[in-house]
Amino acid sequence: xxxxxxxxxxxxxxxxxxxYGIMKEVEQESGGGVRxxxxxxxxxLGRLLDxxxxxxxxxxxxxxxxxITRLGRRALKAEAQRLAGLVDLVRAxxxxxxxxx
Amino acid sequence: MRSVVAWLIRLFPARFRREFGADMRxxxxxxxxxxxxxxxxxxxxxxxxxxxxxxxxxxHPPEPEPGRKGDSxxxxxxxxxxxAVRTLGRSPAFTLVALGILAxxxxxxxxxxxxxxxxxxxxxxxxxxxRIVWTGEVDRANPDNLWGASYLxxxxxxxxxxxxEQLGATLFDNRILREGAEPTRVSGVSVTRExxxxxxxxxxxxxxxxxxxxxxxxxxxxxxxxxxxxxxFGADRAILGRAIRFDDGTFTVVGVMPPRFAYHxxxxxxxxxxxxxxxxxxxxSVWVLNVIGxxxxxxxxxxxxxxxxGITRQIRHDYPECNRPFxxxxxxxxxxxxxxxxxxxxxxxGAVGVVLLIACANLAGLMSVRSAARAREMAIRSALGxxxxxxxxxxxxxxxxxxxxxxxxxxxxxxxxxxGLQWLSKDPRLLAASINLPVLLFALAATLGTSLLFGVAPxxxxxxxxxxxxxxxxxxxxxxxxxxxxxxxxxxxxxxCVVLLAAAGLxxxxxxxxLAVDPGFRADHLLTMRILLPARYEKDDAIRQADGRFxxxxxxxxxxxxxxxxxxxxxxxxxxxxxxxxxxRVSNPGDLGAVSFRRTMPGYFHVMGIPIVRGRDFAAADDAxxxxxxxxSESIARRFWKGGDPIGTRIEIGPRDMAGxxxxxxxxxxxxxxxxxxxxxxxxxxxxxxxxxxxxEIAIRxxxxxxxxxAAAARELRRIEPGLIIDQVQEMSxxxxxxxxxxxMNLVLFGLFAGVALALAAVxxxxxxxxxxxxxxxxxxxxxxxxxxxxDVTRLVLGQGIALALAGVVLGMAAALWLTRLLTxxxxxxxxxxPVTLAAVALVLTLxxxxxxxxxxxxxxxxxxxxxxxxx
Numbered sequence: 022x023x024x025x026x027x028x029x030x031x032x033x034x035x036x037x038x039x040x041y042g043i044m045k046e047v048e049q050e051s052g053g054g055v056r057x058x059x060x061x062x063x064x065x066l067g068r069l070l071d072x073x074x075x076x077x078x079x080x081x082x083x084x085x086x087x088x089i090t091r092l093g094r095r096a097l098k099a100e101a102q103r104l105a106g107l108v109d110l111v112r113a114x115x116x117x118x119x120x121x122x
Numbered sequence: 123m124r125s126v127v128a129w130l131i132r133l134f135p136a137r138f139r140r141e142f143g144a145d146m147r148x149x150x151x152x153x154x155x156x157x158x159x160x161x162x163x164x165x166x167x168x169x170x171x172x173x174x175x176x177x178x179x180x181x182h183p184p185e186p187e188p189g190r191k192g193d194s195x196x197x198x199x200x201x202x203x204x205x206a207v208r209t210l211g212r213s214p215a216f217t218l219v220a221l222g223i224l225a226x227x228x229x230x231x232x233x234x235x236x237x238x239x240x241x242x243x244x245x246x247x248x249x250x251x252x253r254i255v256w257t258g259e260v261d262r263a264n265p266d267n268l269w270g271a272s273y274l275x276x277x278x279x280x281x282x283x284x285x286x287e288q289l290g291a292t293l294f295d296n297r298i299l300r301e302g303a304e305p306t307r308v309s310g311v312s313v314t315r316e317x318x319x320x321x322x323x324x325x326x327x328x329x330x331x332x333x334x335x336x337x338x339x340x341x342x343x344x345x346x347x348x349x350x351x352x353x354x355f356g357a358d359r360a361i362l363g364r365a366i367r368f369d370d371g372t373f374t375v376v377g378v379m380p381p382r383f384a385y386h387x388x389x390x391x392x393x394x395x396x397x398x399x400x401x402x403x404x405x406x407s408v409w410v411l412n413v414i415g416x417x418x419x420x421x422x423x424x425x426x427x428x429x430x431x432g433i434t435r436q437i438r439h440d441y442p443e444c445n446r447p448f449x450x451x452x453x454x455x456x457x458x459x460x461x462x463x464x465x466x467x468x469x470x471x472g473a474v475g476v477v478l479l480i481a482c483a484n485l486a487g488l489m490s491v492r493s494a495a496r497a498r499e500m501a502i503r504s505a506l507g508x509x510x511x512x513x514x515x516x517x518x519x520x521x522x523x524x525x526x527x528x529x530x531x532x533x534x535x536x537x538x539x540x541x542g543l544q545w546l547s548k549d550p551r552l553l554a555a556s557i558n559l560p561v562l563l564f565a566l567a568a569t570l571g572t573s574l575l576f577g578v579a580p581x582x583x584x585x586x587x588x589x590x591x592x593x594x595x596x597x598x599x600x601x602x603x604x605x606x607x608x609x610x611x612x613x614x615x616x617x618x619c620v621v622l623l624a625a626a627g628l629x630x631x632x633x634x635x636x637l638a639v640d641p642g643f644r645a646d647h648l649l650t651m652r653i654l655l656p657a658r659y660e661k662d663d664a665i666r667q668a669d670g671r672f673x674x675x676x677x678x679x680x681x682x683x684x685x686x687x688x689x690x691x692x693x694x695x696x697x698x699x700x701x702x703x704x705x706x707r708v709s710n711p712g713d714l715g716a717v718s719f720r721r722t723m724p725g726y727f728h729v730m731g732i733p734i735v736r737g738r739d740f741a742a743a744d745d746a747x748x749x750x751x752x753x754x755s756e757s758i759a760r761r762f763w764k765g766g767d768p769i770g771t772r773i774e775i776g777p778r779d780m781a782g783x784x785x786x787x788x789x790x791x792x793x794x795x796x797x798x799x800x801x802x803x804x805x806x807x808x809x810x811x812x813x814x815x816x817x818x819e820i821a822i823r824x825x826x827x828x829x830x831x832x833a834a835a836a837r838e839l840r841r842i843e844p845g846l847i848i849d850q851v852q853e854m855s856x857x858x859x860x861x862x863x864x865x866x867m868n869l870v871l872f873g874l875f876a877g878v879a880l881a882l883a884a885v886x887x888x889x890x891x892x893x894x895x896x897x898x899x900x901x902x903x904x905x906x907x908x909x910x911x912x913x914d915v916t917r918l919v920l921g922q923g924i925a926l927a928l929a930g931v932v933l934g935m936a937a938a939l940w941l942t943r944l945l946t947x948x949x950x951x952x953x954x955x956x957p958v959t960l961a962a963v964a965l966v967l968t969l970x971x972x973x974x975x976x977x978x979x980x981x982x983x984x985x986x987x988x989x990x991x992x993x994x
Binding site: 039040041044056058059060061062063064066067083084085 | 127138141142145146148149150152153156165166169170171172173174176177211
């Protein structure tokens, strides 16, 4: 899973959001490391919708809201576990110290 | 911005747009409301473009096939392109600055080219225009002085030459149109019947002139220009056959020219044979005609010139009165139409070219700093297996994307700048400039050239960087080689900037010198206008009486100190001259050169404030009943009498069979008749009473502001003669102001370009010094920890910057000494190697350089040693 997809799913895990909400949340969560502008955001949303990882939620009259599906949650969890496993492995080989980066 | 985004969203595939279009706009609104700005705008636009490219041309990595190596070319290209747009979007501040510099450089170059192309190179809007030539005699000593041809010589050329398919003649013509409410002055051209075939046009309505129209006895006919037909006759298609009333007769309309046809802004065309002055038609020593011809295929201007020269030699032998120090020239019409603007336009093309070069150097510097900062990224990529040619291509693609966007913005800017130039100059020839195919090709070439110039060096450097070395040496490195390259770029920018500043400085000094020239009369509080009496004033006496009444009325007007009349005021553009003959001196016609002549009302010298330095002013008694008298200018006295006394000597002006002897009664101080920068002041004056004419110019010395008096004066004159035509009501100071307009325009443009160059060079210098200082943070920290004072560090940083600037100044001075010679034609009263200008330029650049280096130098002193040492 690509980091940007991961961040979007992570942002939606807390609850349904509209496009700009996702944009802000991702930027904040990644510490500014992932910045989505509308072009790339909607390309990713389109892909995630097609894959069934997210779906439409109730919106207001102006904006669409998106929420994570059960499949999305499972994918997110699996990816998080994979990443955590990787981090453990790296730590065990003493490539990273606690508190580094 | 909103509309830009809306437009971009429309470029997505329909399916995508239907699904997300509205929501994208809503999200954009939210985002833009909270955090707008130029940087954000660039980021959003580039991101959208990348997304559109992905969605629309969807690059999906091909399935690996057995036996196939690498990706297809197109796929790689798209990948590079998308990646480039993304990368640029990630550093929007850099992208914005680079785009701005590119747009500016390409924009002003394209605008300047569109003007120069229209005025100098684009072929004239006539059929097969390359074969149309001007043929005539020019001054041997000063070939820019075109004399033209006499009617009889033209007819001989026409009869005896074989190099031309057709040879025709034109003569400018002014008339009073008496159609409509008020009589108006219109200007056209009288032409021989070959005119239309030479230019390759026929009237859109009716017919051209034929042999029958050329006889003096033929019934008067006229062909209207499209503009005159529309404006004055409401585009009436039934106009053919209608008689149009002019002051001196009626002319029947036989044709109307097509809309796009233009010849010197002529409003109408008449057969030359009908309207030519009988004197012009019978004498060889009057050079009044413009002769144009269409060369036969295979003939060149040179071969035609040799032939016409031979014919003219024979004519001169047969008719010695037309011997002058002239030579025959056959000049392509294209070359002639923009010739007065050529020096300025070529100089300006050079100037904008230099600005573009500086912009390239500036961008190359920016790219180099940027790629130094990205050295680690490149190193990681090549360590991960990216082939070096892929990395080069990636960097070049970024440059191309930048240049393409900058070029597009530049063309937009050029569109706007061309209009600005047209408005600024007011020269009608500039109106032909437009952003057409050659101009677009030029912009494209400029863009490609630019991207190669600023993009290749950093790309090559990126590959030569040793990956292991780059990874080891921290994020902000570049290596000494690259630092040298950046320094060389800055020195180059400063040097080029010196050249432009020197040029602008020289033009400024010339302008100052021109304005400081004493015109030879008092130009303040002087109102001027031109009047034309109706043709029914036939007798000299009638004209004298009418003009006398005008003078009386004007002199009694409140606010008028004194008023006078002259056939042509200074700065009115009258350049007519006649051959000078001095009694008792043996000379052939034209040997003594030509002098101007002006008919003046009594009081002219007093009203204008022109001192009589010798002899007397004209008196009321100098009228038609008394011997003809004249006053000459000091220059004439100096040249032909060399300190002797000219008073009492008799002279003739003009063709000998026409002129009469006039006795010199006075010498007047020299006056600049054409412009403040004209060189010759060979002028003579005659009393108006001894040779009255219909058209005169009035000068009124006012006690208060002249501007307020114009309308009242015109009203009073019209009360006396309702048919009087009054125009060019203007203050003398305004006339002088207009006469220096081309100089002012050159100065403004050069100043503008030099300013841009200076700003770019300053930014370039700042960038390099700041970057170098940033790299030495650690070193400065150690120095300060070891006891260096802030002043020492300042000196280190400033010293490096100023050394670069000075190297640039020295190099630039050498280049300027060599290049400013090209400006000679635009200068006045100042040498191309003027030491004052060059010194001032050096000073200005050094000051700017110190300022540009001061900021990073100050910043370096604020380094906290402990902070600096901890960085790595």
